[in-house]
Amino acid sequence: MEAEYEILYKGCTLSPIVIDDGEFYTAMVVVNSPSGEVRASGALGEFPCALSARQFAIAYGMADVDRREPPVPDWPTHITLRSVPRPVRS
Template sequence: MEAEYEVRYKGCTLSPIAFGDGEFYTAMVIIGTPDGEQRASGALGQFACALSARQYALACGMADVDHRDPPLPDWPVRIELRQFAHRAKAV
């Protein structure tokens, strides 16, 4: 897994990463600080395409540098439909 590009943001280096995970792409970001420290976000969510995953990872990295909450993803991550315990009777 490698970052395809790096973005400079407020003195930090953000490396958004998307890696294939079955039919989805998992997003994560590596943040490099000006003093040489690096930290990885861990998995940030799963997305339908690599571009969406990298865009979200970049937005999360910017939020981390700004010390604010990460954005909500615009792609629902694996929607699970609940099964009903009782079926409705036909009338």
């Protein structure tokens, strides 16, 4: 788990957290308001690298502080490949 730094945004402290899940990185963010309220996002999705996970967590935290719609990840959180039956050659 990486919580390397905190960001001050409009008086709130954003703490992006990145968890290395082996194949992917999971993003989370903790928002501390000046009044002492603490909100944690929970898992925000899986990302291909730590940097993209951290950037998304920060953007999500900023949207939370601004009380606007959260961003949508540009990386699919899960990729599902359907198996297609193939004819068997004899």
